[in-house]
Amino acid sequence: MSSARRNLREVLNHPAFSPERRRKAEPLLSACTDAAQLLRWKLLALQESEAWEDAQLAREIQELGPAAHPDYLY
Numbered sequence: 912m913s914s915a916r917r918n919l920r921e922v923l924n925h926p927a928f929s930p931e932r933r934r935k936a937e938p939l940l941s942a943c944t945d946a947a948q949l950l951r952w953k954l955l956a957l958q959e960s961e962a963w964e965d966a967q968l969a970r971e972i973q974e975l976g977p978a979a980h981p982d983y984l985y
Contacts, residue, residue, distance in 0.1 A: 912944065912946055912949070915946045915949040915950060915953070916940055916941070916943075916949060918949075918953055919940055919949055919952055919953045919956065920940070922953055922956040922957055922960065923936055923956055925956075925960040925963070926963070927959055927960040927962075927963030927964070928956070928959075928960070940952065
């Protein structure tokens with residue numbers, strides 16, 4: 912159980928999760944006694960962090976604009 916909690920806490924340290932969300936999650940994951948539930952929460956958190964990263968990359972690509980040298984493969 913402690914390993915499952917530790918892994919979930921590590922995932923929640925991702926920038927996709929605000930400090931407030933981490934604080935709200937802490938009592939829930941500390942009280943949870945079902946390892947399968949902790950794993951489900953971890954998988955959901957991983958999916959959310961991946962979606963956050965995809966959105967960040969999409970914003971960065973839009974900010975770049977057209978390539979200065981279109982024939983150069985970045």
